[in-house]
Amino acid sequence: MMDVYISLLHFPVYDKNRRIVTTAVTNMDIHDIARAARTYDLAGYFLVTPIREQQAMVQELIDHWTKGAGGEYNPVRRKAFELLRVVPDFEAVRAEVQRRGGAIPLTVGTSAGRGPRALSFEALRRRMESDDGSVILTLGTGWGLEKKFFESLDEVLEPIDGRSEYNHLSVRSAATVMLDRLRGRRSQ
Amino acid sequence: MMDVYISLLHFPVYDKNRRIVTTAVTNMDIHDIARAARTYDLAGYFLVTPIREQQAMVQELIDHWTKGAGGEYNPVRRKAFELLRVVPDFEAVRAEVQRRGGAIPLTVGTSAGRGPRALSFEALRRRMESDDGSVILTLGTGWGLEKKFFESLDEVLEPIDGRSEYNHLSVRSAATVMLDRLRGRRSQ
Numbered sequence: 001m002m003d004v005y006i007s008l009l010h011f012p013v014y015d016k017n018r019r020i021v022t023t024a025v026t027n028m029d030i031h032d033i034a035r036a037a038r039t040y041d042l043a044g045y046f047l048v049t050p051i052r053e054q055q056a057m058v059q060e061l062i063d064h065w066t067k068g069a070g071g072e073y074n075p076v077r078r079k080a081f082e083l084l085r086v087v088p089d090f091e092a093v094r095a096e097v098q099r100r101g102g103a104i105p106l107t108v109g110t111s112a113g114r115g116p117r118a119l120s121f122e123a124l125r126r127r128m129e130s131d132d133g134s135v136i137l138t139l140g141t142g143w144g145l146e147k148k149f150f151e152s153l154d155e156v157l158e159p160i161d162g163r164s165e166y167n168h169l170s171v172r173s174a175a176t177v178m179l180d181r182l183r184g185r186r187s188q
Numbered sequence: 189m190m191d192v193y194i195s196l197l198h199f200p201v202y203d204k205n206r207r208i209v210t211t212a213v214t215n216m217d218i219h220d221i222a223r224a225a226r227t228y229d230l231a232g233y234f235l236v237t238p239i240r241e242q243q244a245m246v247q248e249l250i251d252h253w254t255k256g257a258g259g260e261y262n263p264v265r266r267k268a269f270e271l272l273r274v275v276p277d278f279e280a281v282r283a284e285v286q287r288r289g290g291a292i293p294l295t296v297g298t299s300a301g302r303g304p305r306a307l308s309f310e311a312l313r314r315r316m317e318s319d320d321g322s323v324i325l326t327l328g329t330g331w332g333l334e335k336k337f338f339e340s341l342d343e344v345l346e347p348i349d350g351r352s353e354y355n356h357l358s359v360r361s362a363a364t365v366m367l368d369r370l371r372g373r374r375s376q
Binding site for chain 1: 216219220223224226227228229264267268308309310346348349350351352354355356357358360361362364365367368369371372373374375
């Protein structure tokens, strides 16, 4: 069984006009994905932003909910925030996961669009259950992960197929659905 | 095939100390669930609050994104907001769905806790595909739907089982996962 990590990138991603930008960290993405990461028993959640002020802001949140009075007041939030780390770039995610697991992690990109190579949720789920090592699921904010970075990842996960041509879930909702498809338990 | 509706109740729900309260409408719940409703091809999304000022605020948002300059500027948002209605109580949801569909709708409660009666996601999915008429999925904000109201609903859906004892998804993430389990298309 693989250790599963999720990472949310604020750079390099596209804006509406397909320019490469750094997006702002948003509070709801932090909270909702941290709660989902704990619910689906992940090994960690990495928030990636190159902006120092935003790194410091996220670190303050983490400290507040894991060390301070916040963690005693709200243990539910503490358990979610314990999984969260903030790092400047994806190389730092890769290095930290490798340091913890000992082997080179599998990196998996996600996108709302369908490309030529795509692993199905079922195929990745089976692989995560049968293989050893670690996997890093990688999500972009804004209008998605920059092309060159995206192509540098080992695998690409198929997009979430709802029941319409409309594919505009928020990144926090999309992250939770992905984890549910890859990790959720189902009764019949 | 049933027409599927989702409703998010801000009353009657519990607070942290199990008092019955009215919670505040939050912007992210409006946006994220509207986008999920459109992605999973629902027939409508009802936001339920008895507070007139909050009804007016939500109606302004709806008008802005569906009628005003907002809808032209952002058609993605328009398509999501077209599904949204704001109503004062659950009776208004029931009445409107019955008016549209002609028959008495099936009402389904959801909860993060496991109770004595619970329909599995698979069972409800099959029923939604084989039956006619309409179904209203009902979610509570705060610490969940008040007991008497909850018991007045026709059916109860099993809780989302992640992969841990931790079951604290945000209501917007939980709504999206439910819709994915009930309506999402899956490849093998």
